[in-house]
Amino acid sequence: MPLKSSTLSIVLPAIGLALSMAYPSVAVGQNAQKPTTYEVVDPPPCTNNKGETVRFVDSQRARSGAAAGMAIRDSGGKPVVFRSNYSATPPEFQSFIDRHECAHHQTGDVDRPHPPRNSADHLMNESISDCVAILRMRDEDGYNHAAFNRVAAAMRHEMAKIGFPEISINSRISNIDNCFTKYGPPQDFVIGILKQRGLLLP
Numbered sequence: 602m603p604l605k606s607s608t609l610s611i612v613l614p615a616i617g618l619a620l621s622m623a624y625p626s627v628a629v630g631q632n633a634q635k636p637t638t639y640e641v642v643d644p645p646p647c648t649n650n651k652g653e654t655v656r657f658v659d660s661q662r663a664r665s666g667a668a669a670g671m672a673i674r675d676s677g678g679k680p681v682v683f684r685s686n687y688s689a690t691p692p693e694f695q696s697f698i699d700r701h702e703c704a705h706h707q708t709g710d711v712d713r714p715h716p717p718r719n720s721a722d723h724l725m726n727e728s729i730s731d732c733v734a735i736l737r738m739r740d741e742d743g744y745n746h747a748a749f750n751r752v753a754a755a756m757r758h759e760m761a762k763i764g765f766p767e768i769s770i771n772s773r774i775s776n777i778d779n780c781f782t783k784y785g786p787p788q789d790f791v792i793g794i795l796k797q798r799g800l801l802l803p
Contacts, residue, residue, distance in 0.1 A: 612778065638688045642695045645737070647682070647703035650791075650800055655680040655706045657713050659687070668759075670698040672705035680706050694755040697734050698741070704733035707791050709800040729794060731773065732780035736787035 644657035655672075660683040668690040671683040682702040687695045705711055708729060716722035738744040738752065753774045760770045784790055795801040 606775070619742055630684055633762035636638045636689065639691055640685075641687045642692045642699075644682070644684070644699050645696070645741070647699075647706060649711070651712075651802070652793055654682050655703060657682045657684055660685045665726045668695070668698065669681060672702040672711055674711060674774045674791035680711060682706070691751075691755045693748070694759065695740060697752055697756070700734035701730045703737075703764045704730035704791075708794045709798060713754060715796075728776050731777050732784065733787055733791060734778040735781045736784055739788055746781075749778070753777070759783065766773060 628764070646783070647655035647657070649655055654801060656675075656679065658681055668687050669685045671685070673683070682699065683701070684695075687698070690698075708726075710726050716726070735744075735749070736753070739749070742748075744752070750802045756774060756777075757770050760773070768770070779791075792801065
């Protein structure tokens with residue numbers, strides 16, 4: 602079942618069509634501590650709405666210490682997700698970023714005009730990608746509610762580090778919790794979005 606813009610509320614920044622995920626604080630001076638690093642997870646399978654395989658490419662495009670993903674087409678026109686500095690955030694959140702960025706390909710966002718940043722349409726695209734991501738983690742990776750809570754805790758931590766207000770953090774977590782609890786299989790959800798957008802291939 603596709604989401605309706607009137608039922609969702611979320612405020613988060615994006616890099617192009619990508620969701621910027623983590624900007625760890627960097628301590629300076631005598632009390633500076635080495636940032637925690639994590640093992641980088643393998644990317645999930647990803648196919649866009651046109652049946653093309655999406656490549657995942659490790660990159661250092663984001664500033665040092667920032668974990669981020671970017672869903673685009675590369676210079677040759679091939680669908681790709683750039684993964685920047687994933688070792689800066691926990692594995693559960695790395696997996697969420699991957700599936701969020703994959704969802705931009707799955708739902709056709711990458712090939713559609715990008716709406717103005719922080720517009721209602723842009724925020725809806727981000728909310729939809731969040732929903733697809735958490736549904737995939739639930740159904741494909743076997744995430745139960747305890748595992749969901751780990752994703753939500755990591756999301757809360759990363760958003761708080763870069764200065765998001767509590768209301769924005771709570772709104773985003775509420776959105777993914779609603780998706781996790783109430784929606785069916787991720788492929789059905791994606792098909793509903795594609796139908797709504799007139800992008801479903803015959």
